[in-house]
Amino acid sequence: MRWVWWAVRRLAGGVGVLWAVATIVFVAVRLIPGDPALAILGGPGSQASAEAVARVRHEYGLDQPVLVQYAVFLGRLATLQLGDSYAFRTPVATLLGQQLPVTLTLAVAGLVVAWVLAIVAAWWSTQRGRFAAGLTSALSVTASVMPHFWLGSVLIVVFASALGWVPAVSDGTARGWVLPVLTVAVPVAGYLAETVRDGVVDAQRSAFALAARGRGETRLGLFSRHLLRHAALPGIALSAWAFGSLVSGAVVVESVFALPGIGRALVTAVTQRDMPLVAGIALVSAAAYVVVLAVADLVERVVDPRTSAGSSARNGGARGGTARRRGPGRPADAR
Known part of the structure; x- marks a missing residue:
């Protein structure tokens, strides 16, 4: 129920x-x-x-x-009658079917890369001393405030123009996705890294971490099997917000890297007062955010089953446990 x-x-x-x-x-x-x-x-x-x-x-x-x-x-x-786009003279549903997969791929790939960067940063900062912790914290804060258009431009200049490792704009290949995904992932990774690192630091002082060390658990084993599960809970809750940030950032990133997603279509629709397309993009983006928020809540409940228990049940259990500790017939203020 x-x-x-x-x-x-x-x-x-x-x-x-x-x-x-x-x-x-x-x-x-x-x-x-x-x-x-x-x-x-x-x-x-x-x-x-x-x-x-x-x-x-x-x-x-x-x-x-x-x-x-x-x-x-x-x-x-x-009734899902989105109508026809004024600017493209095409049904809005058709346009969304063509362009939405590009934006969702960018957002999902960006979130995955952000989590990988955040976990690596949390591991390094908590295992390599104060200098590593301070450096990681400074880099995380800097990354979290980087504007997408500035970061994307810098990545193009360094890795496309100067080094020539990847193309400057999307060319339909996997290499063409590298810079757009990094552009949306780095700012989100900054937020996640700080959140996960703080969770790991708190978990290191807990009883289960001390017990795992007593059993001879290695640093990597302790981090991956025990600390990360505890530290990931705030990050999972933050991931829903991060996904919304990634979708909104796609408006800029898709324009910078010429990706044919709903971000570029939204810019055209707004400038041309294309209300059916604006409404369709906004509603689809909001629906995706609602779904991701529900999934994040569900994952959090699976990772930590305590979150699925109602407050009344927790309070009742706490009262029952207190009564059992006091013993039958013993008043609360008895000494």
């Missing part, structure tokens, strides 16, 4: 997030200067006649009150 309520809460929260995103998109697009009817007809340079503009406004319901437009907009989204 506990899992059922967890799923219901997650589903209700996800629906609320999608509704909020849809509302923000609806308001934001209408605040952009310009006539959406002209955007549908090809922009101000299309030199459309007044009759054509009026016809388009009537066809797309732009002559209706705002609340009516909002209700129609939500109704279409609820």
Whole structure:
């Protein structure tokens, strides 16, 4: 029953997030200067006649009150009718099917690389003395505040232009993914490294770590079998936020490295007031974030089963344990 309520809460929260995103998109697009009817007809340079503009406004319901437009907009989204893109003259669902895999690949690969970098940094900083800890902390903080456009430009200059190891832009090969993935992974790795390192330091002082050392566990064995599992819990919770950061960072990274993902499409859609495409990209991104958040919560419960127990059960168990320690009939303040 506990899992059922967890799923219901997650589903209700996800629906609320999608509704909020849809509302923000609806308001934001209408605040952009310009006539959406002209955007549908090809922009101000299309030199459309007044009759054509009026016809388009009537066809797309732009002559209706705002609340009516909002209700129609939500109704279409609820039935997954995303419509056609004004800019690309193609169904939004088709565009998302073509471009979403690129962005998801970038985000997932970036998250995996970020975790690898964070674990290596946490191991080195906790096993190599104070100098290594201080250096790793400084590098982690520096990495976490690097803007994507600056980091991507530096990587292009160093590894593509100067060294020639990888291409400067995406060329459809595995080598073309190296720089984009590193660009999105490095800032996230900075946050994760600090979180995991702090968890490892706390776990080193715990009783289970002392017991493992007493049994003759090696440093690597202690780190991989005991400390990392404890230290990874905050990082797992942070991974959901990190995935959202990776998807948002894709807007810049895909433009820098010419990747055909939803980030580049979003830039085009916003500049051309392409509301169906903007709404589709925003809702798909929000849905992906909701799913990743649920998966992170589920993984955290699997790694640490204590998180799945309700607070009432924990409190009840604590009270029962206290009563058993006191013994029958012994008052709480008895000495």
